[in-house]
Amino acid sequence: MRRLVSLALVHAVLIGGAVFMLLxxxxxxxxxxxxxxxxxxxxxxxxxxxxxxxxxxxSALSTAPLLRxxxxxxxxxxxxxxxxxxxxxxxxxxxxxxxxxGRPILFSLVLLGLCIxxxxxxxxxxxAFAELGILNTYLSMMMPFFLSVFAIFLFRQFFKSYPDEIIxxxxxxxVGEFExxxxxxxxxxxxxxxxxxxxxxxxxxNDLYWPLIVVSxxxxxxxxxxxxxxxxxxxxxxxxxxxxxxxxITAPLVIAFLIARRHFIAGITMTGIK
Amino acid sequence: xxxxxxxxxxxxxxxRFAGLGFAAPAxxxxxxxxxxxxxxxxxxxxxxxxxxxxxxxxxxxxxxSTALHDPVIRRSVTNTLLYVAIVVPGGVLISLFVAILIHQxxxxxxxxxxxxxxxxxxxxxxxxxxxxFLLHPTLGLINQTLKGLGFAGTAFLSEPRLAIPTLAxxxxxxxxxxxxVLFLAGxxxxxxxxxEAVDIDGASHPIDRFLKVTWPMLGPTTMFVTVTTFITxxxxxxxxxxxxxxxxxGASEVLLYAIYLEGFQYFHMSYAATLTLxxxxxxxxxxxLQTFILDRRVHY
Numbered sequence: 001m002r003r004l005v006s007l008a009l010v011h012a013v014l015i016g017g018a019v020f021m022l023l024x025x026x027x028x029x030x031x032x033x034x035x036x037x038x039x040x041x042x043x044x045x046x047x048x049x050x051x052x053x054x055x056x057x058x059s060a061l062s063t064a065p066l067l068r069x070x071x072x073x074x075x076x077x078x079x080x081x082x083x084x085x086x087x088x089x090x091x092x093x094x095x096x097x098x099x100x101x102g103r104p105i106l107f108s109l110v111l112l113g114l115c116i117x118x119x120x121x122x123x124x125x126x127x128a129f130a131e132l133g134i135l136n137t138y139l140s141m142m143m144p145f146f147l148s149v150f151a152i153f154l155f156r157q158f159f160k161s162y163p164d165e166i167i168x169x170x171x172x173x174x175v176g177e178f179e180x181x182x183x184x185x186x187x188x189x190x191x192x193x194x195x196x197x198x199x200x201x202x203x204x205x206n207d208l209y210w211p212l213i214v215v216s217x218x219x220x221x222x223x224x225x226x227x228x229x230x231x232x233x234x235x236x237x238x239x240x241x242x243x244x245x246x247x248x249i250t251a252p253l254v255i256a257f258l259i260a261r262r263h264f265i266a267g268i269t270m271t272g273i274k
Numbered sequence: 275x276x277x278x279x280x281x282x283x284x285x286x287x288x289x290r291f292a293g294l295g296f297a298a299p300a301x302x303x304x305x306x307x308x309x310x311x312x313x314x315x316x317x318x319x320x321x322x323x324x325x326x327x328x329x330x331x332x333x334x335x336x337x338x339s340t341a342l343h344d345p346v347i348r349r350s351v352t353n354t355l356l357y358v359a360i361v362v363p364g365g366v367l368i369s370l371f372v373a374i375l376i377h378q379x380x381x382x383x384x385x386x387x388x389x390x391x392x393x394x395x396x397x398x399x400x401x402x403x404x405x406x407f408l409l410h411p412t413l414g415l416i417n418q419t420l421k422g423l424g425f426a427g428t429a430f431l432s433e434p435r436l437a438i439p440t441l442a443x444x445x446x447x448x449x450x451x452x453x454x455v456l457f458l459a460g461x462x463x464x465x466x467x468x469x470e471a472v473d474i475d476g477a478s479h480p481i482d483r484f485l486k487v488t489w490p491m492l493g494p495t496t497m498f499v500t501v502t503t504f505i506t507x508x509x510x511x512x513x514x515x516x517x518x519x520x521x522x523x524g525a526s527e528v529l530l531y532a533i534y535l536e537g538f539q540y541f542h543m544s545y546a547a548t549l550t551l552x553x554x555x556x557x558x559x560x561x562x563l564q565t566f567i568l569d570r571r572v573h574y
Contacts (some may be wrong), residue, residue, distance in 0.1 A: 010375050011382075017372060018389045021447065024404035025392065027415060031407070040413035042422070087303060090296035099286070100293025106301060113308050114568065115561040117509060119530060120554055121311030123537050123547055124318065127325065128311075147303035153568070171285070177292035206397050208512050209530075213538045224399040228516060231403050239407060246400035257395040261388060264395065268452060269459040 028250070031243035032056050039239050056244040063241070064233065066248045068219060069226030073252075076141050076211075076222055077204045081197055083146040089193075092155030093181045097167060107156075113149030119209060126213055140214045141222070145204065151196050154271065158192040159185060195267035198260075205253055223249045318547035325541035337548035347549065349524050350532040353438055354508060354556075357528060360442035361507040365449040366500050372450060373457035374488065387458070391451035398448060402516045405444055406431070431518055434525035441513050441526060449506065453499045460495030464488065494567070501564045508557050529553050 030046055031039045033053035038045075060066060094100060095107055121144065129140045162185055170180050186193070208224040215221060218229055227249045231242060257264050319337055323330040341347050376386045393401065408415050411429035421427055430440040468487045472478070489496075511530040514520060520527040520535075533553060537546030 010378075014372070014375055014379075014382075014386055018386065021389050021393060021450070023415075024401050024408060025396070027408055028400075028404045031404075039407075040410075040415075040418075042418050044415055044418075087299050091300035094293040094296035098289045098293035098296070100290045100297070102297075103293065106297055109301075109304060109309070111565055111569070113304060114565040115558065116308060116312065117505070117554070117557055117561065119509065119533070120315065120550055121308055123533075123543060123550055124311035124314035125307065126538065127314075127543060130325065144307050147300060147307055149304070149308075152300060177288065177296075181296070202395060206399075208399055208515065209534070212515070213534070224397050224512070227397065227399045227403065231516065242403060243407075246403055249400045250396045253395045253397065254392065257391070258388070261384075265387070265391070265455050268394075268455045 028243050028246050031240055032247045034240055036238065036240055039243075052240060053244075056240040057248075059238065060230075060241040060244040060248065064226065064230045064245060065219065066226065066230075066245055069221050069223045069249065070252060072138075072220060072226075073205050073223045075138060077201045079138065079142045080145045080204050081200050083142070084148045084151050084200060085193065085197075087146060088148055088151035088155055089186060089189075090181055092152045093159050093185060095152065095156045096159035097162070097164070097185075098177070110149045110152050110156075113147075114153060118144070122210060122213060129214060135214050136217045136220060138220070141211055141220070144210065148196075148200065150271070151200075154192055154196055155189060158189045162188060191266070192270065194263055195270040198264055198267040199271045202253065315547050315550055318544050319551055321544045323544045325543050330544070333544075337545050340545065341548055341552060346524065346527060346532060347529075347552075350527045350529045351552075351556075353526060354510065354528045354530075356438050357442050357445065357510055358504060358507045360439060361445045361449065361510075362500060362503050364442065364446045365453055365503045365507070366496065368446060369450045369453035369499070370457050370492070370496070373454045373461060374484070376454070377458055377461045387455075390454055393448045394451045398512045399516055401448075402444065402513050405513075406517050409440065432522050434522050437518055437522065437526040441510070441518070444513055445507060445510060449503060453503060456495060456499050457492065460492045461488070464491045498564070498567050501560050501567065504560045505557055505564060508553075508560075529556070 026046070030044075030048070033051055033056065034048040035050050035052040035055075038048050038050070038052075091106075095103060095110070125144050126135075129135050129143075134140045166184065167180055170184055175184070205222070206224060207222070208228070211222045211225045212228070215225060218226075221229060227246065230245050320332055320334060321330050322333045322336075372386075372390060376383055376390070379386065407413075409417070409430040411417060411427060411432060416430075417427045428436065430436050464487065468491065469483055472483055472486045509530055510528050511534065514526055514528050514531045515534070518526040520531055529549070530553065533546050533549045536542045536549060
């Protein structure tokens with residue numbers, strides 16, 4: 001009996017918390033299908049009396065280029081991730097397995113880089129980009145993140161545990177270092193690469209600070225920046241359309257998370273940093 | 275003998291050559307996007323440079339003394355620290371509590387895990403807009419519910435005293451799932467026989483089990499979670515930029531938002547550089563700690 005009561009209590013607490021966690025999601029999804037008059041009714045209902053979903057999504061999509069925002073998010077996150085991996089993997093391999101002059105200094109610099117928040121270099125980078133005339137370009141949105149010291153750090157740890165014998169054997173077979181990295185070591189590091197990729201995409205998809213600084217052209221806005229423009233526009237008072245827009249902006253990552261839940265959670269556990 | 279020696283030297287040459295080649299792109303980017311900007315930032319803070327200015331001069335510590343007496347900056351620092359003071363204990367303890375409760379569930383564990391983790395993956399800007407509706411002083415669902423229960427309506431975001439605590443609640447809402455996952459991993463790593471051992475000692479009450487086993491065993495995880503939460507909390511920007519813009523009356527001005535305004539809205543570059551250094555100084559201890567823990571923690 002006491003067990004049952006404590007079990008009920010635990011679930012009551014967890015469900016209470018879950019309601020708080022889900023509140024904005026439920027509100028967003030229900031408002032997206034409600035007519036303007038029903039959104040702020042005193043009694044909250046999950047399903048509207050009058051289904052208004054088509055109108056809301058239609059006016060959201062026709063007033064703001066939401067799909068373009070998603071595409072921009074995809075381009076920026078994809079571009080950043082590809083360059084991050086191409087740059088960090090060989091460097092991490094060199095730090096883990098090759099003896100070359102300057103290796104200790106480089107690793108110290110990587111650790112130093114880990115201590116610097118991304119917002120710190122943004123001011124000089126902005127001035128440089130303004131001088132170069134490349135503000136309002138995809139390049140300016142991606143460039144500051146091409147080097148991830150965190151990726152180098154994570155992959156180095158992973159590569160260090162890769163058996164030296166296999167690398168030696170490959171060398172004796174005449175396999176070059178370039179091929180050793182990309183065809184022998186990288187396939188074994190798949191869990192770390194997946195974890196880092198999730199970390200990187202989530203971080204840059206949701207980043208507002210840097211896009212807000214370098215982009216003023218609506219056409220280049222990433223999802224969060226687009227959402228901000230959208231909420232500020234005259235449509236900001238059309239709550240149903242705004243909720244529909246928020247649904248479209250939020251959907252891709254949330255759906256990806258629901259599909260690849262285990263990878264997301266394993267990735268967070270492995271990287272453990274934001 | 276000679277052939278072996280020659281081969282070792284050859285291998286050494288290959289390693290040097292390949293090592294430098296592999297590290298070069300990363301090193302160049304590290305200099306371009308990190309080290310050089312930091313050096314520029316430090317130098318800028320001693321000048322009076324503004325974007326587009328043709329000439330500028332060295333002004334020594336003037337920017338620092340301006341910042342010290344700038345009411346906006348003082349307010350921003352106080353507000354940021356208040357935000358951190360709510361989010362760090364709240365975000366760590368609530369997620370620890372939730373993790374312990376979820377860890378003991380079997381069939382419902384993954385369901386709760388998904389629900390609590392959902393805010394981490396969702397775009398905060400979109401969600402902040404939804405929170406803004408929910409918190410609307412008269413029409414919002416939260417106030418209507420409060421009124422329905424007989425409480426007075428509360429203007430969460432337009433009441434100066436409540437602005438930061440409300441933003442902090444949303445900050446915790448966004449963080450809990452992330453920290454919970456780290457705590458769950460820590461909890462799974464605690465060997466079962468430790469609990470059995472305290473049971474034999476007669477300490478079978480859940481609070482005893484927590485104090486004698488869970489809390490000490492989770493020490494490193496708690497430390498790491500606290501440090502990352504501090505860094506995340508100190509960087510509060512998104513919710514301020516969307517929901518309050520520093521208002522009402524400066525009640526939710528925070529440091530990163532002040533830097534954003536000075537640097538990228540008013541283009542007072544040298545002053546913003548000084549403020550960035552202040553921001554760096556606050557986070558540095560925690561960033562160094564985080565790096566130190568990461569260096570010991572990541573292992574496979």
